[in-house]
Amino acid sequence: MTEVPNMVPALPEIFVAGVGMALLMLGVFQKVSDSAQEIRTSRLISRLGMVTLVLAMVLVAAVAGSTMVTFGGMFISDPFAVFFKVLILMASTLTLVISQDYMERQNISRFEYVILIIFATLGMMLMVSANNLLSLYLGLEMQSLSLYVIASFNRDDERSTEAGLKYFVLGAVASGMLLYGISLVYGFSGTTDFKTLGALFADSQVSPPSIGLIIGIIFVLSGLSFKVSAVPFHMWTPDVYEGAPTPVTAFFSVGPKIAAIALFARVMVGPFGDLVEHWQQIIILISIASMLVGAFAAINQTNIKRMMAYSSIGHVGYALTGLVVANEAGVRGIMIYMAIYLFMNIGAFACILTMRRGDRMVENISDLSGMSKSHPMVAAALAIFMFSMAGLPPLAGFFSKLYIFLAVIESKFYGLALIAVLSSVISAFYYLRIVKVVYFDEQGDPLDKPINSILGFVIAGCAVIIVLFFALPNVIVDSASIAAFTLFER
């Protein structure tokens, strides 16, 4: 008889997986003869799904505290993973909260959406807990497959199906690259375990890594760059963001991004941490290119979802500058950045979800004109999110950049810091443009009123968090510090 592995560290994942499948069964066996019943089913599953994710958050908190490895070293639960799991679960829960109204209005309210979100979430949780290149790949693929489907969830809409297909084809290429890289790393080192890899490279000064291994790492890095949509692997982002249903776009811009950044950080500073001189320059290049493309390409966008896509590319660039320094301060910066980014983005997308006219969604930036008169509160919140993304103090977005810059300048990367702040000035331009359309322009055709109250609640909540972050920064900063510390503990 083989030994049963310790299940406790993976309890949240096991719970999410089990409940996800149960909800799938529940949904399948509901009687669905007309659309009213369909909506009722999807509402039920959606609520149960939210409860599941919140309970999973509680479970994550329950297993938090110490570093535990299980399943033969495949799975790790440490404060770093816990921090990101909480963020991911929040992102998924908030996505479900803001989705329901939209899905019903667009007549695409089906319970499978919730199930797919739950499984995507499960994949992300596995990603951040991966302690082996294989479990990394499994988590990543589980997440990606669910995301391909929900990208084209509005299956009668050409743009949505196109988005799904594009995402799938390009995503598959990226997965291929990643897998190729993994096999090269395995071939040249003989292991896929993070800990063993780390130990192997610890004396890399004595025996420099072989060229094949370096190529393998670069392939892994490219695959991960695709998943976080960093330049030059960003081409899919604007199209997918534009085509996918808006709540799905909101989800794409936070959940998978947070998970992939976490994975990125864990892989680069964990097993490959001692090879930092070999990959540092690549990350510098990627982060600078992302910041600049994010800043310049967004300027000419007229569609707000496309603009947000470029904005997210830019934000990934800033987060990756934290990875360049490859130390505790940098990882802490990344963690704080992603936490704040979550609330800014969900809030901004919730504002975008209120943009309807004659019960149809509108997506052009110019449609926002005069919103400050018709929807003063939403307009104020949107302005707060935009100022925050531009990095203006005293809003949270400033602090997210501050912690990253602290790390970058502490390690004396002055050039990188200068490029980062200058591109933040450029990107301030298009964030301000939204504020300009909302506040300075004459009112166009008014948007529909009143807005959905749940959306309003999410918007208000995110806005309050963004505005008042300065009062209690230590809540996030302290847990991020602990998590970053454990990541570097060998």
Added chain:
Amino acid sequence: MSNYPILSLLIFIPLIGALFIFVIRGEDEIVKRNARQVALWTSCVVFALSLLLWKNFDITTADFQFVEHQDWMPKFNIAYHLGVDGISVLFVLLTTLLIPICILASWEAIQERVKEYMIAFLVLETMMIGMFVALDIIVFYIFFEAVLLPMFLIIGVWGGKRRVYAAFKLFLYTLLGSVLMLVAILAMYFEAGTANIPVLLTHDFPASMQTWLWLAFFASFAVKVPMWPVHTWLPDAHVEAPTAGSVILAGVLLKFGGYGFLRFSLPMFPLATADFTILIYTLSVVAVIYTSLVALAQEDMKKLIAYSSVAHMGFVTIGTFTLTVQGIEGAIYQMLSHGIVSAALFLIVGVVYDRIHSREITQYGGLVHKMPAYSLIFMVFMLASVGLPGTGGFVGELLILVGAFKVNSILAALAATGVILSAVYMLYLYRRIIFGKLTKDHLLKIKDLNTREKMVFAPLIILIFWMGIYPSSFLEILHVSVNNLIDRVESAQAASAALIAGR
């Protein structure tokens, strides 16, 4: 001394007022009235409190007073740390004085979105006071840059025709300067290991680093001052801003740059300061002469005053970098009197703009026949701007010229031409608007100042004469702190010179 947190109160009372206004609900007219009232009373309370600050200020010490220290991000050794010394205390007073005046001046001029307008002004007050009293360099930066947010909205929402262009220009120019400063601030933070300004003031940064830090701070402050050639945002912003926006812009925001030079550039980077003094002199002299000539050619009243501000601020930078007691005290004094005079001049333009809705100088002429009180008040401030003895403008200019003369007589001579030119363009402006025959039809029914408008100007007139006739009540506050500042710079420069000589 008092043991209640007077500086925190100064910072947060306006925010509380803004919150009150935010929750006002009801009919449009009532909301407007209440918003105005709350804003006015809040800012008056803040002003009264700041008078208390003045009264309790101890002029015999150069140390920071009313210090408050509260851990904020203990992990990074960044704290909510406040305090004032002789250099900053008067700027706090200037801010708290001008805000109620701004609110009174917008009483009738602003009819749209009154609630948001008042909130913006109160938030602006919070940020400005915070900037002057912050003793932690990160906290300073937060307040410094946060000022942009309400200012952007004030110009963009309530401004004139080209308001969008002006608001963006203001925002991006200033942001570009200040992010460079942010990098420098963080570099200083790691070099000195602290964000505490009093500690940084005594830290000796390596000479090569000072050069870069000085340049980064210069990028930010030069835009704010504004110094030639990065002054171009100012005329646009002034022309498009609503009257009260211009008042705050000229009255307080421009002083950020001068204050920044005094608080950071001089004492923290004394060696770099010595290297760059010539640069500052050159740019300032160009500003004084060139922008005065530009002002002479303006057809728009607000633009003319905006250019005159650039010229006057050129004086300030000259005085600051003479590193003499007279020069620096004169610079601070000039900033204070310019804060009042230029604020008043913009209000004066605002008065006729509210009536005629034009700022073109050619649209006016002969106003003295219809508006005698207005003409008198205009004359007072016009002469104060020129620097007539007996007004505040004279004291500042005189001290700066004395300081400049001690350093370099050619510099003083060139700067003095600015005094003549300012007389030329101001008198020319005054003649075209006030004197002559009243021939234009739309001016025939123009009304003189009403009581509210007179109330707005009364405190400014009193102050400008007070500053001119008995400057000691303000200068005595400066003496100890300014001497301390000069000692610090000179000892650092001497130490470095000795080091080089010893090598």
